[in-house]
Amino acid sequence: MSKQTLIVIGNGMVGHHFLEQLADHPDRDCYEVIVLGEERHAAYDRVHLSEYFQGSNAADLALGTTEQYAAWGVDLRLNAQAVSLDRDRQTLMLADGTELQWDQLVLATGSYPFVPPIPGNDREHCLVYRTLDDLDAIRQSAQDATTGVVVGGGLLGLEAANALKGLDLDTAVVEFAPRLMPMQVDAEGGLLLRQKIEALGVQVLTDRATQRIEDGEASRHRMVFQDDRVLETDLIVFSAGIRPRDELAREAGLEVGERGGVVIDDQCRTSDPSILAIGEVALWKNSIFGLVGPGYQMAKAALATLTGDNLAFAGADMSTKLKLLGVDVGSIGDAHGDQKPGAKLYRYLDEVSQQYRKLVVSADGRRLLGAMLVGDNSYYDTLMQYYSNDLDLPSKPESLILPASEGGSPALGIDALPETATICSCHNVSKGDIVQCIHDGKASLGEVKDATRAASGCGGCAAQLKDVVDHEMAALGMEVSNDICEHFAYSRQELEHLVRVEGIRDFHTLRERYGKGLGCDICKPAVASILASVWNDYVLEDQHVGLQDTNDTFLANMQKDGTFSVVPRVAGGEITPDRLIVLGEVARDFNLYTKITGGQRIDLFGAKLNELPVIWQRLVDAGFETGHAYGKSVRTVKSCVGSTWCRYGVQDSVQLAIDLENRYKGVRAPHKLKLAVSGCTRECAEAQSKDVGVIATENGWNLFVAGNGGMRPRHADLFATDLDTQTLIRTIDRFLMFYIRTADRLQRTARWLENLDGGLEYVQDVILNDALGINKDLDQQMARLIEHYQCEWKTTLESPERLKRFRQLINDDSDDPNVVFVEERGQIRPANQQERAKLIPASNL
Amino acid sequence: MMTETISKAQQNRADQFAAHEEWVTIGRRSDLIPGSGVGALAGELQIALFWLPELYDTLYAVTNYCPFSGVHLIARGIVGDVGGEPVVASPLYKQHFSLLDGRCLEDPEQKLQVFQARFYRDEIQVLQRRASGKKARAAA
Numbered sequence: 001m002s003k004q005t006l007i008v009i010g011n012g013m014v015g016h017h018f019l020e021q022l023a024d025h026p027d028r029d030c031y032e033v034i035v036l037g038e039e040r041h042a043a044y045d046r047v048h049l050s051e052y053f054q055g056s057n058a059a060d061l062a063l064g065t066t067e068q069y070a071a072w073g074v075d076l077r078l079n080a081q082a083v084s085l086d087r088d089r090q091t092l093m094l095a096d097g098t099e100l101q102w103d104q105l106v107l108a109t110g111s112y113p114f115v116p117p118i119p120g121n122d123r124e125h126c127l128v129y130r131t132l133d134d135l136d137a138i139r140q141s142a143q144d145a146t147t148g149v150v151v152g153g154g155l156l157g158l159e160a161a162n163a164l165k166g167l168d169l170d171t172a173v174v175e176f177a178p179r180l181m182p183m184q185v186d187a188e189g190g191l192l193l194r195q196k197i198e199a200l201g202v203q204v205l206t207d208r209a210t211q212r213i214e215d216g217e218a219s220r221h222r223m224v225f226q227d228d229r230v231l232e233t234d235l236i237v238f239s240a241g242i243r244p245r246d247e248l249a250r251e252a253g254l255e256v257g258e259r260g261g262v263v264i265d266d267q268c269r270t271s272d273p274s275i276l277a278i279g280e281v282a283l284w285k286n287s288i289f290g291l292v293g294p295g296y297q298m299a300k301a302a303l304a305t306l307t308g309d310n311l312a313f314a315g316a317d318m319s320t321k322l323k324l325l326g327v328d329v330g331s332i333g334d335a336h337g338d339q340k341p342g343a344k345l346y347r348y349l350d351e352v353s354q355q356y357r358k359l360v361v362s363a364d365g366r367r368l369l370g371a372m373l374v375g376d377n378s379y380y381d382t383l384m385q386y387y388s389n390d391l392d393l394p395s396k397p398e399s400l401i402l403p404a405s406e407g408g409s410p411a412l413g414i415d416a417l418p419e420t421a422t423i424c425s426c427h428n429v430s431k432g433d434i435v436q437c438i439h440d441g442k443a444s445l446g447e448v449k450d451a452t453r454a455a456s457g458c459g460g461c462a463a464q465l466k467d468v469v470d471h472e473m474a475a476l477g478m479e480v481s482n483d484i485c486e487h488f489a490y491s492r493q494e495l496e497h498l499v500r501v502e503g504i505r506d507f508h509t510l511r512e513r514y515g516k517g518l519g520c521d522i523c524k525p526a527v528a529s530i531l532a533s534v535w536n537d538y539v540l541e542d543q544h545v546g547l548q549d550t551n552d553t554f555l556a557n558m559q560k561d562g563t564f565s566v567v568p569r570v571a572g573g574e575i576t577p578d579r580l581i582v583l584g585e586v587a588r589d590f591n592l593y594t595k596i597t598g599g600q601r602i603d604l605f606g607a608k609l610n611e612l613p614v615i616w617q618r619l620v621d622a623g624f625e626t627g628h629a630y631g632k633s634v635r636t637v638k639s640c641v642g643s644t645w646c647r648y649g650v651q652d653s654v655q656l657a658i659d660l661e662n663r664y665k666g667v668r669a670p671h672k673l674k675l676a677v678s679g680c681t682r683e684c685a686e687a688q689s690k691d692v693g694v695i696a697t698e699n700g701w702n703l704f705v706a707g708n709g710g711m712r713p714r715h716a717d718l719f720a721t722d723l724d725t726q727t728l729i730r731t732i733d734r735f736l737m738f739y740i741r742t743a744d745r746l747q748r749t750a751r752w753l754e755n756l757d758g759g760l761e762y763v764q765d766v767i768l769n770d771a772l773g774i775n776k777d778l779d780q781q782m783a784r785l786i787e788h789y790q791c792e793w794k795t796t797l798e799s800p801e802r803l804k805r806f807r808q809l810i811n812d813d814s815d816d817p818n819v820v821f822v823e824e825r826g827q828i829r830p831a832n833q834q835e836r837a838k839l840i841p842a843s844n845l
Numbered sequence: 846m847m848t849e850t851i852s853k854a855q856q857n858r859a860d861q862f863a864a865h866e867e868w869v870t871i872g873r874r875s876d877l878i879p880g881s882g883v884g885a886l887a888g889e890l891q892i893a894l895f896w897l898p899e900l901y902d903t904l905y906a907v908t909n910y911c912p913f914s915g916v917h918l919i920a921r922g923i924v925g926d927v928g929g930e931p932v933v934a935s936p937l938y939k940q941h942f943s944l945l946d947g948r949c950l951e952d953p954e955q956k957l958q959v960f961q962a963r964f965y966r967d968e969i970q971v972l973q974r975r976a977s978g979k980k981a982r983a984a985a
Contacts, residue, residue, distance in 0.1 A: 486928070508899070518900060520925030521934035521941075546880030550921045550936035553881075558936065562916035805883070808917070810876040810894075812886040818917055833915075 003032045004103035006306070007092065009082050009248070011037030013046055014279030014295035015108035016063045021300055023072045027307045034100060035069070036080040041132055042066060047292055050159050052135050053166040055695065055702045055718045057681060060688075061132070085252035087272055092248075104274060104306060107262060108299075109245035111280040111290070115238045116151065120213030125220050126236045129160040138237060142167040145234030147219060149173070151210060152240035153180040158324040160239040161202055165325070172203035172231065174223070176240070179206055184320070184331040188349060189374040192356045196327045196375065205231070242290055244281040257283040266312040268302035276302045289316055317388065321380045330373035330380045332387050334360055343369055346398045357401035359383075366393055371401075381464055389421050415471070423468060424454035424461045431468055438472045445469045445755070450712075462754065484745065485522040488515040492670065492745045496530045500741075500781075505535055506543040525549045526745040529632055532668035533740045534781070536788035538795055539631075540802050551630035554806065555792050556612055561830035563819055564612060565605040566592070567629035568619050569665060572639045572657035572677075573600025582622040590615055593827045599636030599674065601627060606828050608819060609808050616793045625665070625791040632746070633668040634675070637661040638686070642679030642696070651696030653679035656725065660694075663729065666789045667736065667782075670743040670752075688716040691739075691749040692732055697721070701728045705735055705763075708750035717753070717760045720768060730779070734767045737778040868963070868970040876969070877904075882920040882933065884909050887960070887971050893920035894962060894969065895933060895944060903931075905944040906962035906971050911935045912955045919957065 008015050019035065022028050037043070044061040052061065069076040081095040091101050113128035115121050125141045128134055129150075142148065148164040150157050153175030164171040173180070179190025180197070194204045209226045216222040219232040244261040255263040255271035261283025268276045278298040280290055289295060294316030304311035319332040335358070337343045342363030349356050357379060360370035368386040373379055379401060386393060386400070394400070419432035429452045442448045445466055454465050482491035488511075490498070495510070504510045507527050511519060519527075528547035532539060539545070539552055551557050556564035568583070583602050587594045592615075593605040607615055616626075629635060637660045640646065642653030657677040667673070676687035677694040687693025693704035699722040707716025720731055743752040753760060765771040796802045808816045820839045821828035831839055871885045877896040885894055891909035896902075909917045914937040922933040924944070931944040941950040947957035961972035 487925075517929065518897070518924065518926040518931065520927065520932075521923040521939060524923055524925060542879060545878060546924070549923070550918075553921065558918075558921070560914065560916075560937065562914070562918045562937075804876065805878060807884070809884045809886050809891065810872045816891075816917055818915075836915075 003030060005101060006031040006033050006104045006106070007100060007102040008033065008035045008106045008108055009092070010108035010110055010245075010279070010281075011035050011039070011043045011064075011076070011078070012108060012110045012279065013043060013063065013292050014110070014299050015106075016043035017296045018106060018108060018278060018299035018303060019064070019069075019072065019074060021303050023074075025303065025307060028072075031104070033072075033074045035074055035076045036082055036094070037076065037078045038081045039131055039133065040079050042069065042076060042078060044132065046130070049129070049132075049135065050163045050166065051718075052132065053139070053163050055681075055704075055721065058132055060715070082248055085248055085275075087252055087275070090274065102274075105276070106302060107249060107270070107275065107277040107281055108279050109248065109281045111242035111244050111288075113156075113238060114241045114243045116210070116240055118210050118212060120221075121238070123213055123221065125234065126213065126238070129156065129163065129237050129239050130242075135163070138163065138235070139167065141235050142169055145169060145220070147172070147233045148235040148237065149223065149231065149233040151236060151238045153177070153204070153206065154183060154239070154241065155181060155320075155322065155324065156242075157239040158197070160237045161197075162325050164235070164237065165200075165202060169235065170203075171201075172205060172233070173197070174208045174210065174231070175204070175206045176209055177206065180204065181324075181329065184322075184329060184335065185372055185374060186336060186358065188347070189329075189356045189358070189372055192349075192351075192354055192374050193327060193329065196354055197325055200325055200327075202325065242280060242288075244283070244288060246281055249275075249277070249281075257286065261288050264298075264313075266301070266314065267305040268298050268313055269305060276305060278302045284313060285315065287315075289318070291316075291318060291320065294318075319384060319387070321377050323377075328373065328375055328377035330371070330377045330383075332371040332380070332383055333368070334370035335372040336360075337370060340369055346401060348398070348401045350403075359397055359401055361393065361397050365397065368393055368397070381461070385417055385421055389418055391416060391418075417468075423464055424452070429454040434465065434468045435472050438469065438476065443473070446751070462759075466755075484526055485520055487511065487517045487519050487523050490514060492526055492530070493742050495527065496534070496741055499527075499530050500534050505531065505537070507531070507547050508543065519547075521549075522745075525552075525632075528552070529668050529670065529745070532633075533785070536666070536668075536785045538790065539792060540796060540805075545805070554609065554612060555616075555626060555630055555796065556607065557630050559605060559830070561819060562816070563605070563830070564607045564609065565603050565629075566607055566612070566615055566619075567597065567601055567603050567627040568624035569627040569661070570601040570636075571661040571665075572637055572654050574639075574654055574658060579622065579624070582619070582624070586615060586618050589618075591821075591828055593829060597629075597636075600638050601629075601636060603629070606821060606830075608815060609806055610813070610815075613797060613803050613806050617797055620791070620794050620797060626793040628666060628792075631668055632671050633666065634661075634664040634673045636674060637664075638674070638676040638690070640677075640679050640684035642677075646679060648682055649679035649696070650698055651679055651701065653677040653685065653694075653696055656694065656701075657685075660729070660732070663786060664732075664736065666792075667740075667785050669736070669740045671746050671748045673736065673749070689713065690716065692735065694728065694732075700724050703728060703731060706749040706753040706760075708748055710748070712750075714750040714754075719760070719764060731767060733782040734775055734778045735763070737782050738763065738766060738774075741778075868965065868972050870965070870968045870970050872969045874964060874967050874969065880924065882922060882924065884917065884920040885969075888973070891917045892960060892971070893922075893933070895920075895924050897924065897931065900931060902964075904962040904964060904969065905931065906960040907933070907942065907944060907947055907957040910957075911937065912949075912957075913938050913940055913952075 043063040045063055082092050083095050084093045091099050093099055113130050127137050148169035149172045150160045151174050153173045161171050161173050180193050198204055211224045213221050213223050216232040220234045223231045246256050246260050246262050249262040250256050262270050262277040262281055264270055264277050264282045264284050268278055270277050279295040297316055298313050301311050301313035321330045337345050337360035344361045346359040355375035358372040362369055371383045417431050421431045423429055423431055433452055437448050437451050442451050448469050483489045484492055524547040556566055558564055587604050595603050597603050637657040639653045639657030643649030643651055673691045675692040676685040676690045678685040678687045679696045687695050688704050689707045689709050693707055693716050695702045701723050702721045703719045704716035705719045708714040739749050820831045822831045822835050871887055879896055879898045882893050882895045885892055892906050893909040895905045909919045911919055918936055921936045924933050932941040934941050942957050947959040949955040963970050
């Protein structure tokens, strides 16, 4: 059978999701797929558009790349606008005159921002907020502006206000209705929301109908309202709702709704069965769904229609949990309580701590119909479970929205949830899936996360996931234990606390007071790391040496054949030719395999134990220091060449990288730490994949944290923006120290942050606002580590007693005959088993 | 295959060494690292010595050859206990070997040879006879 031509008009989030689903479908090869995208960008994440002004770029927001599409065999055409459909001939016309034939057509054209018909709305610097190009235009316009107004106080309007605020404009929101977010909140909630947003420095004007926009006196524009009051501003962004992009369908004679939208059935079929419509352009049972979740469900249903699978679109829940301008807003089901007769309301208002909650309960008081939250979304998960699983409410439903101190009930017990309850909605993981996973032998939160992907999307369900895992493991009689090992009934955090607060300086004392037995290969290195992170004593002191992993013991990285590799510090990746020559000479003289590392330094492999001191004597004499490549410690600070050489650089990234590396060198942590500094937003140092990443801006430095490459890569989170160098360093000091204090053993910053209650915001609160009052303490601890830095190799070489350890055998100086190399590509490598059989003399076996 | 061959050779050498039953001096106390291990040559055999001052000043001796990695590096492992039994963790792939009878806790197929060792005045002495006895047989 020849392939059918499937054309998708529109390459937004929903269109992309459709293609993603198709690419995974067994029938994918039945179609020749053409995708028409009107914008110059392939599909990107519009939900997180405001991050574009907070350090993200178009690539960060991208959902699909042209390479990905090519790999799928999809013909993606960008800058391609369809202008007309001919349903009889099943052809469509592009703006450039190209005609395309389709067998199946999917409309995913989305919507456009509604601009109210106000005289003057087409003036320059009157903009909208929907696409990346819109954002570029806003940024351009904001350059010479000091004030900005958003017309529209709904969800998108507040997003836009956040963006303007991020551009340092004095921002105001003008709303036609008497309150903000009229769809999601009621009058009381709206008032509270308004107070909170005003406290953030955003002016809120409600009940304002703009009559016209004209030239301003002090600013570009003057907005004139219904009562002749005026507001001057340099920049106006319209964000007063969306309208479906149904013009193609309308002109082609497809059925459209009275207020727009292409009418679809449960199969996402339009009035012409060969044409499907999905996303914000589609009108289902007289509703347009302006959220991405329902759009994705339509995409799945539409695909099922094409492939003959059994899946229909059955409407979608519009419950949402949002953080707008930093304010929590949640809305579940019938939040206004106006859809079912006899519904009863419970309301809780606290004007002091600025929280408002409302429950909508069925007439018989047994079912939750809806809920509304302003100021604290921590109640959302439990309420959502009652709502979506149709659970029986407790006898006093109000306990669900009361603070615990006022008799509020604790969050819904995991027991009460049915197996079908969705825990992770991003990856559609139910409680039953998690329970099954534990029954299948996954015995920790981490394993369950890896197996199900739960909590790896938005992360909003992390706490609930942990509860399910802990509960189920306890139910199976599996021990839910944070004990580090059989010798200490304490977690790493607890041990760190004990060591620091009680001033314990060696393993022996800690074990005498809090442990038992001899210790083991789990607790000994963990305690060694804690001691180093608190006191930073020389790691090969008598009382510490037996605790260290082999790599730390010999200050080198043991490889598979028992030989070691040597990595001197090359701070910031900057090295003089003379030093480079020294490395080359050492490598040549000791016949070491040489490779450049990912951290911009040079790794010398194949050193035998007894060669390490001689090699290091040469290196130390030439001015090198140890690189701590062997330790769970700060490794490297990678950098680009920055403003010194690069025409795009805006700050001296090399200098900062060298300063950071010299500041933190030798700091030991629960796991290795990698840092990077980029001199401009092009990000050549790949700082956003590091534990700590710094990116230069015109005004200073943006700080990113908790990025990770490795097995499960994680994009770093933006932690703070436009810091001056001093503030940046102080912030990194505190971040690192807080991580060192609270992480589990061998937990990188990425997993630490993901598993930390409260996540990024909590850490920001601790570090930037000193929420725990520990910053001074963190500063002191870091200062002590920096003060006690020593090059461990230099110290070791000065002590003949320590050097004794660097012998394969205490009573024989000859080489270990079992270590043999062969040559490959002009260098040595360890011999493999067959080669060893030939090379090792039988007498040595 | 290769690892097996070496293991067999190890066995032979251990047998050879154990053929003479006498205490042999192979170093001094000052060669040892308290709470940790060093390598030494006993006859032609590489052994690992662990001195645990905190456990009645005991000196343990096992073969230095790790049957999993095929490398002489047991001496570089961390010593500790599992349920009270003194063990060393192989530093490459972290299997645990009992210092009492040499058996591998994770894999009953693999084990280290165990020797008696003692301090004689300041000297380290190893008995040229395997201290296996009942325990080693029981483990095998």
